[in-house]
Amino acid sequence: MNIIQTYSRLASQYESPENLNSLWGKITRQSLDLLSIKDNAQVVVEVGCGPGLELASLVEMGASSIQFVGVEPAENLRSSACHRLKSFANARVIDGKFEDLPLDSHSADYIYSILAFHWTKDLTKSVSELSRVLKSDGEMDLLFIGKDTGKDFLKRISPIYFKKLSARQVLDMASERQRLTVEDVQNAFSPAFTGRNLQITETYQTFYDSLEGHWSWWCRIEGQFANMSEETRQECDLAAREALRSMETEQGIPYTAQLIHVRVR
Numbered sequence: 001m002n003i004i005q006t007y008s009r010l011a012s013q014y015e016s017p018e019n020l021n022s023l024w025g026k027i028t029r030q031s032l033d034l035l036s037i038k039d040n041a042q043v044v045v046e047v048g049c050g051p052g053l054e055l056a057s058l059v060e061m062g063a064s065s066i067q068f069v070g071v072e073p074a075e076n077l078r079s080s081a082c083h084r085l086k087s088f089a090n091a092r093v094i095d096g097k098f099e100d101l102p103l104d105s106h107s108a109d110y111i112y113s114i115l116a117f118h119w120t121k122d123l124t125k126s127v128s129e130l131s132r133v134l135k136s137d138g139e140m141d142l143l144f145i146g147k148d149t150g151k152d153f154l155k156r157i158s159p160i161y162f163k164k165l166s167a168r169q170v171l172d173m174a175s176e177r178q179r180l181t182v183e184d185v186q187n188a189f190s191p192a193f194t195g196r197n198l199q200i201t202e203t204y205q206t207f208y209d210s211l212e213g214h215w216s217w218w219c220r221i222e223g224q225f226a227n228m229s230e231e232t233r234q235e236c237d238l239a240a241r242e243a244l245r246s247m248e249t250e251q252g253i254p255y256t257a258q259l260i261h262v263r264v265r
Contacts, residue, residue, distance in 0.1 A: 003119050003176050004073050004220050007050075011076035012264075014051045018216035023207035024115065028054065031143045033112045033262065037062060038139065041109035045069045045133070047098055048116025052081030061065055066136055069103070071096040098126035103133045110139050117144035117262075118178045123188050131192040135168040139265050146202060146258035147179040153214075153255045156247060158238040178246045185260055208252035211244055 013019055032054060037044055044062070049055045050068030053207045060069050070093040072078040078093055085091040098113075098120040107161070111134055119125040133142055179189075182202050189198055219237065228236070246251050 011051060011074065011080055013220060014077070014080070015053070018213075022213070022217040023209065024258060025171050026207065027147045027205075027257060027259065028114055031259075032265065034113050034143065035141050035156075036139070037066070037110050039063075041066055042070065043067045045108045045112075047071045047096075047101065047111065047113040047130075048073075048119070049081050049093065050074075050077050050116075052084040054114060055081065055093075056084050056088075057089065059085065059088050061252060063120040064090055066090060066123055068092075069108075071101060071103075073097040078180065098129060099109050101129045101133050105132050106120065106135050106138075108133050109135055112141045114143050115145065116165035117142050120148075120178055123178060123180075123184075127188050127192045134264070136157055140262070141264075142260075142262040144180075144260055145258060146260045147181050147184075148176065148204075148258045149183070150257065152236065153244075153247070156243040157218075158178075160239045160243065161222075161228075161236050164228060164236060169227070180260065182260060185262060189262060193264055197265040199261075199265070201261045201263070203261070204256055205259070206254050206256040208249070208254055210252055211239065211241060211248070214244065214253055215241065 036057070037058070042065070044058070044066055046055045046058075049072045051089070052070055055068060055070045062068065068085075068088070068091040070081050070091070072081055072093060073095065075095075078095060081093040085093060094102055099122045100116065111130060117126070130140065130142075155231055182200055185200050189200065244253055
C-alpha cells in the first residue's frame with residue numbers, strides 16, 4: 001500500500017481529536033502562522049491540501065477576489081476537501097501532486113504546503129513544477145519534515161517491524177519519504193529559483209506525549225505494515241509499545257520533529 005493509498009484510507013480520521021491534538025496537528029497549526037498572502041494575490045495554491053482544513057481557513061479569511069486552489073492526490077481526502085469547500089465560489093480542489101501540477105505556467109501568486117513535500121517521489125521534477133507554476137514575482141512557503149525527524153523515536157521501534165519484512169519491503173518503506181537535509185534542499189531549490197530571494201531554515205521541536213497519545217497517530221500512518229499477518233502485526237505492536245515505554249520521562253515520551261521551511265520572496 002503506497003502513501004497516497006494509505007492517506008486516502010485514513011481520510012475519515014483526519015478530523016478526529018487524536019489527529020488534531022497530535023504533534024502533527026500542533027505543527028500544522030503553528031505552520032499556518034508562517035504563511036503570508038499578499039493583498040494583491042489573485043491565485044493561491046495549496047499542494048497536498050488533505051481534507052481542506054487549512055485551505056478553508058484561509059478562504060474564510062481571504063478576499064473573495066482571490067482564487068484558491070487545493071491540489072490533492074488521495075481520492076478520499078480530495079472528496080472531503082471538495083465537500084468542505086463547496087460553498088465557496090472562489091475555491092476548487094483538483095487531482096494532482098508535486099511532480100505533476102495540473103496548473104498553467106506562471107499562474108500562481110502564492111504557493112504553500114504544510115507537511116506534504118517530504119512525500120514527493122521525484123525531488124528534481126517537483127521543484128521544477130513549483131518553479132514553473134509560480135509567477136516570476138510570486139511567493140512560496142513550503143514546510144515539511146527533514147531527515148532527522150523522530151530519529152530517536154523511530155530508532156527504538158522501526159527495527160522491530162523491519163525484522164518481519166523482506167529486504168524489498170524495507171527498501172520500499174525507505175523510499176516512501178524523502179529524508180532531506182537542509183543542504184539537500186538548498187541544492188535542489190537553488191538552481192530552479194536563481195535570482196529569487198530563497199531562504200531555507202530548519203527548526204527542531206520536541207513534543208512529549210503519553211504512550212497512547214503517540215500510538216494513536218503512529219499506528220495509523222504506518223500503512224506500509226498493512227501486508228503483515230494479523231498475528232505478526234500484533235506481536236510487533238506489543239514489542240513496539242514496550243520499546244516506547246522505555247523512553248518515558250517525567251514529561252512523557254519525547255518525539256523531536258525537524259521542520260524545514262523553504263521560503264521564496
